[in-house]
Amino acid sequence: MTKLVQFGVIARNFSSSSAMQAAIKNVTVIGGGLMGSGIAQVSAQAGQNVILVDLSPEVLAKSQKSIGANLGRVAKKMYKDKPQDGEKFVSESMARIKTSTDPAEAAKSADLVVEAIVENMSVKHKLFSQLDGVAPNHTIFASNTSSLSINEICSVVKRKDRFGGLHFFNPVPVMRLLEVVRGAETSDATYKSMMEWGKAVGKTCITCKDTPGFVVNRLLVPYICEAIRLYERGDASARDIDTAMKLGAGYPMGPLELADYVGLDTNKFILDGWHKKYPNQPLFNPIPLLDKLVAEGKLGVKAGEGFYKYDKK
Numbered sequence: 001m002t003k004l005v006q007f008g009v010i011a012r013n014f015s016s017s018s019a020m021q022a023a024i025k026n027v028t029v030i031g032g033g034l035m036g037s038g039i040a041q042v043s044a045q046a047g048q049n050v051i052l053v054d055l056s057p058e059v060l061a062k063s064q065k066s067i068g069a070n071l072g073r074v075a076k077k078m079y080k081d082k083p084q085d086g087e088k089f090v091s092e093s094m095a096r097i098k099t100s101t102d103p104a105e106a107a108k109s110a111d112l113v114v115e116a117i118v119e120n121m122s123v124k125h126k127l128f129s130q131l132d133g134v135a136p137n138h139t140i141f142a143s144n145t146s147s148l149s150i151n152e153i154c155s156v157v158k159r160k161d162r163f164g165g166l167h168f169f170n171p172v173p174v175m176r177l178l179e180v181v182r183g184a185e186t187s188d189a190t191y192k193s194m195m196e197w198g199k200a201v202g203k204t205c206i207t208c209k210d211t212p213g214f215v216v217n218r219l220l221v222p223y224i225c226e227a228i229r230l231y232e233r234g235d236a237s238a239r240d241i242d243t244a245m246k247l248g249a250g251y252p253m254g255p256l257e258l259a260d261y262v263g264l265d266t267n268k269f270i271l272d273g274w275h276k277k278y279p280n281q282p283l284f285n286p287i288p289l290l291d292k293l294v295a296e297g298k299l300g301v302k303a304g305e306g307f308y309k310y311d312k313k
């Protein structure tokens with residue numbers, strides 16, 4: 001059943017992409033998991049009208065709950081001495097987020113679509129080709145992919161000039177960076193709109209070419225993988241590896257804690273994709289222990305177990 005709850009539609013059909021890109025006010029976020037819920041939150045906090053889409057109503061209910069709780073944390077800090085203003089901030093931000101289980105319907109009123117679904121090229125292709133036929137001409141499409149090529153993702157759409165990467169970091173409300181990725185055909189107007197939107201939702205934007213892992217993941221993922229290999233070889237315990245990198249290198253989390261936090265499935269999707277593409281790069285070789293944990297459903301924090309055990313949320 002399609003459920004698109006009270007949403008003010010702005011129907012603007014620009015005949016083509018142009019330097020006339022208007023400011024983005026209406027954002028459709030597709031994928032209501034770890035990343036999509038954070039992207040919806042920071043957008044709503046910044047005054048944007050948001051539709052958060054997931055195929056699963058249960059995921060949407062869980063996302064709304066966690067967004068409410070996280071907005072509460074933000075409000076506590078922002079309105080320390082004015083709790084009533086904090087409550088207003090939370091309720092107004094929440095009211096800007098509508099939910100839907102129908103991506104196509106939700107894209108019809110978007111100035112910007114940010115996709116944050118599973119890290120799988122064919123699933124992303126299926127989604128974007130469907131959306132390309134229904135979204136208004138002026139709508140910019142962006143992917144939050146961790147590791148896939150923006151040029152490859154956008155190969156299925158006609159609006160290649162209105163397509164780019166907007167790569168957020170987990171947890172989205174806390175991490176201040178946004179990587180803005182220009183594909184080969186991303187227009188100047190689209191790039192400018194994405195940069196302006198990133199700033200408007202409170203992020204510091206950096207620009208990167210469409211290169212595997214962009215900046216952060218090209219450095220971070222091999223580091224996490226090396227830590228898993230170190231542990232797999234029995235060179236040190238998980239706790240000691242994490243303690244070492246926190247106390248010896250100043251990281252806020254150790255690499256195995258971080259792998260659990262990102263999701264071991266996402267780590268595996270990234271590594272498998274790169275290994276397939278660059279089979280001669282030893283840093284991207286499969287890791288039997290990672291494969292085993294994923295096969296056992298030990299996906300990290302979200303599953304209650306990965307390298308460590310967690311209370312299930």
Ligand SMILES: CC(=O)CC(=O)SCCNC(=O)CCNC(=O)[C@H](O)C(C)(C)COP(=O)(O)OP(=O)(O)OC[C@H]1O[C@@H](n2cnc3c(N)ncnc32)[C@H](O)[C@@H]1OP(=O)(O)O
Binds near residue numbers: 146
């Ligand atoms: C895979 C990819 O494609 C890319 C990626 O995302 S890679 C992963 C990138 N992320 C990282 O590297 C995260 C590394 N870890 C950290 O930075 C920190 O451990 C952390 C911010 C996650 C938690 O920090 P912590 O000090 O251990 O915990 P905690 O005290 O609960 O939180 C710190 C602050 O963040 C806030 N916070 C934490 N999670 C939050 C959330 N989901 N929403 C809102 N606020 C949150 C807390 O309220 C707290 O705020 P104050 O300090 O102002 O009170």
Ligand SMILES: NC(=O)C1=CN([C@@H]2O[C@H](COP(=O)(O)OP(=O)(O)OC[C@H]3O[C@@H](n4cnc5c(N)ncnc54)[C@H](O)[C@@H]3O)[C@@H](O)[C@H]2O)C=CC1
Binds near residue numbers: 036059116
């Ligand atoms: N986990 C992380 O730390 C980070 C992940 N990313 C990227 O963000 C994307 C999402 O990752 P997560 O949020 O971690 O995944 P997740 O597994 O938490 O959430 C993905 C959600 O997408 C939904 N979904 C799948 N197909 C869909 C479709 N066709 N239409 C609508 N919803 C659909 C699923 O039901 C699920 O709720 C991936 O591309 C990932 O690589 C980017 C930065 C950090």
